[in-house]
Every structure is written in structure tokens, then in C-alpha cells.
Amino acid sequence: MDTETKIPQRKIIHVDMDAFYASVEQLDDPSLRGKPIAVGGGETRGVVAAASYEARKFGVRSAISGYLAKKRCPELIFVRPRFDRYREISQKIRDIFHEYTDKVEPLSLDEAYLDVTYNKKGNPSATMIAQEIRQRILEVTGLTASAGISINKFIAKVASDYNKPNGQKTVNPHEVLTFLEDLPIGKFYGVGKVTTEKMYQLGIFTGADLKLKSVEYLTEHFGKAGGYYYYVVRGIHNSEVKADRIVKSVGTEHTFDENLVSEVFMLEKLEHIADELDRRLRKKKIAGKTVTLKIKYSDFTVQTRSKTLPYFISDKSLILETVKELLYQERLKDSVRLLGISLANLNNEAGEKKAVAVQLKFDF
Known part of the structure; x- marks a missing residue:
């Protein structure tokens, strides 16, 4: 990779709502x-x-x-999600973003x-823009948000978690390297619990430790992520911040009140899930080639079974036909608490150019 390629340095803000769904519920119900x-x-x-x-x-x-949550907090109050309400408020927040820039890349209803x-x-x-x-x-929705500000998406994302809730952190260009070197490895966006443990075993506890490793060493131990x-x-x-973020997959899943023990009992559930997926695909006007069946067992282990077709599909009957084939592909290992169907390899995907470059300095 050519690390000498020059591109202009950007000013990126990552805005993350504070406990969004829960905060909306507390906003609407003072009790x-x-x-x-x-x-x-x-x-x-x-x-x-x-x-x-x-x-x-x-x-x-x-x-x-929910069982574990109640065990940890006996006084916990469970509230049914109201996604229509969350989407309504999310749209108001996005309208605010567009008052400042059209380069807005939503990651979910509560962050961008x-x-x-x-x-x-x-x-x-x-x-100052982040503060505004x-x-x-806060004025429009009554909710608080946190923000991270820096030269790229990665650092802005990490920084937005720094002073939560209702705070922000700016990592100026001259502070970037020190900030990253001091950062605990578990705080790096994209480094999950399993990878963190592996890093620890390799003697990597901070960004400074990570920086000592060669690209060859990291690739050997972590593959492409290295x-x-x-x-x-x-x-x-x-x-780049992509205003029209490409959807990689569309899916839906349901958790059941009682575990399912037979494929026969699952077919009716899968038909309802396929109905919901069909509505989403029609709304987005997209189709895909890869159908995936997700199965979560009673012991919380997850299994996925996928099949890629030679043509694009979006019709419920074709999706369900493929899902049935995947369901009977092998025997279930235990009773099932969740089923999901997703469609990937979509007809909206396009090739993306990837480049690595050194940032040019300018006033932030």
C-alpha cells in the first residue's frame, strides 16, 4: 500500500445519542x-x-x-420498544444535521x-459546530447527545464515547498520535472482547504496544484486520462520510415466548418472518442473491445457514423456499429460541475503492 498518497485532512463529527431508546421512553413517561x-x-x-x-x-x-438483566438489577423495569417513535425523533435529529452539512452518514437511528x-x-x-x-x-427533542470530533471517522467514533453522557471530546490533529498511543486496546473501535483477549496474550495492551508491531506481524495474527x-x-x-450509505443486507428476526423443538413448528414462524422481510425489501426496492437462516438455540449459541442463488430474488415465496431448504439441511442440535432471515449480495452494491493515505495538516 502506498502510504505517501496525499489527501486533504477532514473535519469529522460522530454524534451518538445517549441511551437513545431508553431516554425516549423516560422523556415520554416522566414516571x-x-x-x-x-x-x-x-x-x-x-x-x-x-x-x-x-x-x-x-x-x-x-x-x-432479559433474565440476566433482571438478575443483575431486580428493580429493573422492562418497556416495550416503540420503533415508530424512535424513527420519528431520529428524523428530527437528522434534519438538524442537514442544517450544517449534507455529508451525513447515519449508522443507525441514534448515531451518525x-x-x-x-x-x-x-x-x-x-x-463549535458539534456544540451547536x-x-x-436538546432544544428540539429534549434529549442529550455526545460527540467526538477529529480528523477521521475512526478517531471521532472513539472520541464520542470519551465524555458520555452529554459531553464531547475533540482530538486535534497534533494530539492524534498521543491520543491513540495512550488508548487502551479495548477502546479501539473494531476491537471486540475476543480480539482484546488475543491482543493481551500478544502483549498488546495500549495503542503504543500495537504501534510497535509490524504490518506483517499483525496480518499474520489477525488476517486482513491486521x-x-x-x-x-x-x-x-x-x-469518507457517505451520504448514501449502501445497505449490505436486509433481515428480520423474532425471539419466541417458548422454545421451538421441531422444524414443523418453525415453518409457521418463518412464514411470518418472511412476510416482514418481504415488506422491507419492497420498501427499499432491492433484491439479493444470498439467503441466510439464523438459528439461536436455547443455550444462546448461534448457527447460520446460507445459500447463494445465481439470480436476484425479493419475492417472499422464493425466499421461503430457500429458507425451508436451509432449515432441513441438517438436524437441530437443541430447542430454538430465535429465528431470523436475511438477504445479502444485494443489487444495490457497488465496488468501493480503498486507499491508505497520510493526512495533510491544516488548522482544525
Whole structure:
């Protein structure tokens, strides 16, 4: 890779709403304010989608089971998710973003990247823009947001988590290398729990430790991700903010009140899931070639079975036909608590050029 390629340095903001789903519920229902709540889940079934900061103090986090969440926090209040309401507020937030720049890349309903290198306000300070945006969000929605500001998406994403909730952090160009060297390896975006443990075993505990390793060494131990780690710890990450972010896959899944023990009982459930997927595909006007069946067993292990067809499909009957084939592909290893169907290899995908470059310096 040519590390001498020059590209202009950008001014990137990552805005992340604070405990978004839970905060919306507390906003709309004053009786929930100051209390530990979990959106989704349930005392016996389901998975937590979001937790309030009051609940997080007890170790309640998104993606853990409702049973475990209640065990950690006996006073926890479960609230049904209201995605229509979350989307409504999310759209108001995005409208605020577009007051400053059209280079907005939403990652989900509650977070987005903004490129404000050249912005509609003519404000040269990305830090001040982030402050204004957070204040506007508070005024319009009554909710708080945190932000990270830096020269690229990677550092902005890491920085937005630094002073949560209701805070922000700017990593100026001259601070980038020191910031990354001091950063605990588990704080690097893209380094999960398993990779963190592997890094520890290799004596990599901070960005400074990571920086001592050659690209060959990191590639040997982490595959393609090794090259990513090598460059981001040097402040090099040139992915642009993409206003029209390409959807890579479309899917839906359901967790059941009672475990399913036979494929026969699953077919009816899969038909309902396929109905929902069909609606999403029609709305997005896309089709795909790769059908994936997701199975989560009662012991929480997950299995996926996929098949790639020689042609694009979006029709429910064709998707369901493929899913049935995948379902009977092999015997179930245990009772099933969740099923999901997704479609990938979509007809909206396009090749993306990847480049690695050294950032040019200018006033931030």
C-alpha cells in the first residue's frame, strides 16, 4: 500500500445519542425518569435492546438476555420498544444535521458521522459546530447527545464515547498520535472482547504496544484486520462520510415466548418472518442473491445457514423456499429460541475503492 498518497485532512463529527431508546421512553413517561429501565427483553424471554444509565450501573447492557438483566438489577423495569417513535425523533435529529452539512452518514437511528470540513454555516471550528448541534438536539427533542470530533471517522467514533453522557471530546490533529498511543486496546473501535483477549496474550495492551508491531506481524495474527489495526493506530483511516450509505443486507428476526423443538413448528414462524422481510425489501426496492437462516438455540449459541442463488430474488415465496431448504439441511442440535432471515449480495452494491493515505495538516 502506498502510504505517501496525499489527501486533504477532514473535519469529522460522530454524534451518538445517549441511551437513545431508553431516554425516549423516560422523556415520554416522566414516571420512568431516574429509574433503571430496559427497552425490550422481559423477565423470562427476549433480549435487551437498550438500557438507561441507571440500569447500566448494575451491568445491564444491550444484547444480554432479559433474565440476566433482571438478575443483575431486580428493580429493573422492562418497556416495550416503540420503533415508530424512535424513527420519528431520529428524523428530527437528522434534519438538524442537514442544517450544517449534507455529508451525513447515519449508522443507525441514534448515531451518525458528519463531514463538516466545508459546512453550510461557514464555521471553521468543528468543535463549535458539534456544540451547536448537541444544543439544537436538546432544544428540539429534549434529549442529550455526545460527540467526538477529529480528523477521521475512526478517531471521532472513539472520541464520542470519551465524555458520555452529554459531553464531547475533540482530538486535534497534533494530539492524534498521543491520543491513540495512550488508548487502551479495548477502546479501539473494531476491537471486540475476543480480539482484546488475543491482543493481551500478544502483549498488546495500549495503542503504543500495537504501534510497535509490524504490518506483517499483525496480518499474520489477525488476517486482513491486521492491516486495519496497523494504519488506524497511526491515525490513518480515509473512509469518507457517505451520504448514501449502501445497505449490505436486509433481515428480520423474532425471539419466541417458548422454545421451538421441531422444524414443523418453525415453518409457521418463518412464514411470518418472511412476510416482514418481504415488506422491507419492497420498501427499499432491492433484491439479493444470498439467503441466510439464523438459528439461536436455547443455550444462546448461534448457527447460520446460507445459500447463494445465481439470480436476484425479493419475492417472499422464493425466499421461503430457500429458507425451508436451509432449515432441513441438517438436524437441530437443541430447542430454538430465535429465528431470523436475511438477504445479502444485494443489487444495490457497488465496488468501493480503498486507499491508505497520510493526512495533510491544516488548522482544525
